[in-house]
Amino acid sequence: MSTTDLRKKDHNLITxxxxxxxxxxxxxxxxxxxxxxQCLNSETTTIQKFATAALQTCPVxxxxxxxxxxxxxxxxxxxxxxxxxxxxxxxxxxxxDVCQEKETAVRCVDCFQNLCKCCLEVHSxxxxxxHHRVLNxxxxxxxxxxxxxxxxxxPKFCSRHIQSKLNLLCVSCKVCVCHECVITEHCxxxxxxxxxxxxxxxxxxxxxxxLEIVKAKEDEIKETLLFTEGMRDEMKEIMTEEAAKITERxxxxxxxxxxxxxxxxSTLKMEYELQEGELDRRIERMRKLQIELSHALFYTETLVRxxxxxxxxSQETMIMLQLEKLMILESRQKIVSVYKFVxxxxxxFMGTLKRETRQQNPNHKNRFL
Numbered sequence: 001m002s003t004t005d006l007r008k009k010d011h012n013l014i015t016x017x018x019x020x021x022x023x024x025x026x027x028x029x030x031x032x033x034x035x036x037x038q039c040l041n042s043e044t045t046t047i048q049k050f051a052t053a054a055l056q057t058c059p060v061x062x063x064x065x066x067x068x069x070x071x072x073x074x075x076x077x078x079x080x081x082x083x084x085x086x087x088x089x090x091x092x093x094x095x096x097d098v099c100q101e102k103e104t105a106v107r108c109v110d111c112f113q114n115l116c117k118c119c120l121e122v123h124s125x126x127x128x129x130x131h132h133r134v135l136n137x138x139x140x141x142x143x144x145x146x147x148x149x150x151x152x153x154x155p156k157f158c159s160r161h162i163q164s165k166l167n168l169l170c171v172s173c174k175v176c177v178c179h180e181c182v183i184t185e186h187c188x189x190x191x192x193x194x195x196x197x198x199x200x201x202x203x204x205x206x207x208x209x210x211l212e213i214v215k216a217k218e219d220e221i222k223e224t225l226l227f228t229e230g231m232r233d234e235m236k237e238i239m240t241e242e243a244a245k246i247t248e249r250x251x252x253x254x255x256x257x258x259x260x261x262x263x264x265x266s267t268l269k270m271e272y273e274l275q276e277g278e279l280d281r282r283i284e285r286m287r288k289l290q291i292e293l294s295h296a297l298f299y300t301e302t303l304v305r306x307x308x309x310x311x312x313x314s315q316e317t318m319i320m321l322q323l324e325k326l327m328i329l330e331s332r333q334k335i336v337s338v339y340k341f342v343x344x345x346x347x348x349f350m351g352t353l354k355r356e357t358r359q360q361n362p363n364h365k366n367r368f369l
Contacts, residue, residue: 012086013302017060018042023085028078028315031063031292032299032322042074061292076318079156080303080311086112098123109133110155128163146179156310160185166310169196174317176310199308203316207304210323211297218293220331225286231358232279237337239272242341249343249350260350264341267353272341278335289329296322335359 016023018039025037056065068074068110094114095294102116103160108123110132115123123129156166164178177185182193243265250261298321303311335357343351 013298014081023078023081026078026081026085027072027075027319028081029058029063029065029075029323030318031058031061031065032296032312032319033058033060034078034081035059037072039309059318061288061295063292071364076314079314080307083308083311084306104137107135107137109135112155124164152263156308161311167196167313169194169199169309169313176313196259196309196313203312204304207300207319210327211300211304212319213327214293214297214323217326217329217331218290218297221290221293221329223287225283225290228279228283228286231336232276232283235275238338238340239268243268243340245343246341246350253350264353268339268341271337271353275336275338286331289331293326293329294325 011127014022016026016036016039017033018035022037023036026034027037027040028034056067057063058065094104096104096116096119097113098115098119102118104114105117106115106120107113108115108129111123111129120134123132123134158164158166158178159181159182161178164180166176166178168177168179168182169175170177170181170186171194172188173191176196177193182188182191186193208273242273246261246264246268250258296319303315303319336359337358338358339353340356341351342354
């Protein structure tokens with residue numbers, strides 16, 4: 001997708017749910033929701049003193065989050081969203097990033113900078129940058145429109161060897177490394193080294209089948225939510241109908257059964273309120289599960305499609321744990337009770353309230369048996 005498309009269609013992907021602005025130093029939680037680091041530390045947000053608590057919940061889906069002892073700074077940085085927001089911010093200016101004066105002529109994909117013609121001439125003569133990939137602005141815009149975000153994002157460089165790209169994976173340590181790291185710290189044969197892109201491709205393939213299962217689970221949640229909402233509405237109708245029956249019979253014997261009528265209506269209302277409260281809690285849970293499933297699906301699909309190898313591998317364990325958790329969610333509606341009025345002279349002047357159980361009908365999305 002182009003960056004313009006991202007701004008318009010995927011607002012929730014590139015903006016922090018707390019400040020509603022484009023991410024600044026995004027931190028990702030195990031539930032796959034991300035927030036600006038500053039927002040997590042702010043006492044004015046909806047998660048008071050998030051950074052100092054030992055255990056908190058996600059502000060969006062309320063999943064439990066274990067906070068590192070050293071604070072939110074140690075939470076995993078969402079490198080995928082960081083690269084994406086950097087790319088978006090680069091579109092906000094058309095002046096040269098080096099001299100800040102002349103109009104942009106080209107884009108250095110490796111430096112992640114816009115260059116004017118004069119600065120490009122210097123850039124092409126410096127040993128470190130002379131072999132960088134440079135695109136004219138027309139080609140650069142075309143790649144964005146063709147959704148080639150992965151090829152336009154800033155390369156990931158080693159924090160220890162700042163001139164070396166992270167293009168390898170130490171399987172033993174489960175961390176992306178550069179060639180110099182393999183020589184100095186992750187030496188073969190003590191460490192198993194593979195190309196990051198190869199392992200990332202395996203991850204993309206592995207998530208494909210899991211995503212299909214989670215998609216099916218999302219459909220189940222949607223179906224159950226619709227069913228439960230329909231059940232609540234129908235229970236209101238039942239309550240109205242049965243109350244009318246009770247009232248009609250009471251009017252036939254008003255003097256004798258006034259006290260009995262009031263008792264039955266009170267019981268019916270009490271039972272209905274108990275059941276409605278339970279259904280409201282189930283509906284709230286289904287909605288939260290739907291939000292959690294939808295976000296996990298959307299985020300993982302976007303990462304798999306557009307994130308680079310480092311993005312994918314740095315979040316593999318977190319994503320797979322979340323997806324596996326979502327796959328086994330209980331999504332079918334439990335049995336509930338409704339109360340119907342049964343005219344029976346054996347039970348006082350009017351009759352009694354009979355309890356009936358209802359459960360989700362798989363053949364009808366918003367009906368019950």
